Amino acid sequence: MIRKIAVAAGACAVISLPAAAQAVDGASVELGRGDDRTNLLRFAVQWNWRSAWPAGRQWRLGGYWELSAGAWGNHDKSSADFALTPVFRLERHADAHSPYLEAAIGFHILSRHISRERLFSTNFQFGDHLGLGVRFGAGGRYDLGLRLQHISNGGIREPNPGIDFLMLRLQHHFE
Numbered sequence: 001m002i003r004k005i006a007v008a009a010g011a012c013a014v015i016s017l018p019a020a021a022q023a024v025d026g027a028s029v030e031l032g033r034g035d036d037r038t039n040l041l042r043f044a045v046q047w048n049w050r051s052a053w054p055a056g057r058q059w060r061l062g063g064y065w066e067l068s069a070g071a072w073g074n075h076d077k078s079s080a081d082f083a084l085t086p087v088f089r090l091e092r093h094a095d096a097h098s099p100y101l102e103a104a105i106g107f108h109i110l111s112r113h114i115s116r117e118r119l120f121s122t123n124f125q126f127g128d129h130l131g132l133g134v135r136f137g138a139g140g141r142y143d144l145g146l147r148l149q150h151i152s153n154g155g156i157r158e159p160n161p162g163i164d165f166l167m168l169r170l171q172h173h174f175e
Contacts, residue, residue, distance in 0.1 A: 042070025
């Protein structure tokens with residue numbers, strides 16, 4: 001059942017990407033540390049959703065698609081990580097500094113198991129994150145944030161150890 005839901009959600013995500021693929025709205029880099037001393041380096045591009053909804057007088061709810069590629073590594077092994085994630089962002093309207101909160105659940109493909117201690121039974125994984133940060137600079141062109149991310153296969157197959165990362169993220173908005 002979970003596999004069917006994942007396939008359907010993935011298909012919807014892929015079908016909706018061409019409309020957003022016309023122009024990249026931002027690019028980011030993330031550095032992180034996992035709960036078993038696994039290091040993470042990830043690069044991503046973003047496409048903003050064209051709609052945002054008011055959430056009070058000074059806040060709005062919007063989001064973006066994030067397509068990322070990265071690598072995890074520790075003393076034992078390394079793995080490539082490719083992901084597609086719809087991200088919801090609650091952001092304050094501001095001219096200078098604009099704080100935000102964000103949440104997401106996306107789809108990850110890993111190239112291999114990460115370590116002898118962490119045997120992932122599937123290459124397909126879900127990645128959810130919670131984040132907070134601030135946009136700053138002229139026109140809010142920069143974004144500095146922290147993310148707490150959990151990656152696991154959602155119980156599709158055992159073993160399913162999952163891994164948690166704490167990440168520092170820097171983004172440049174092109175618009």
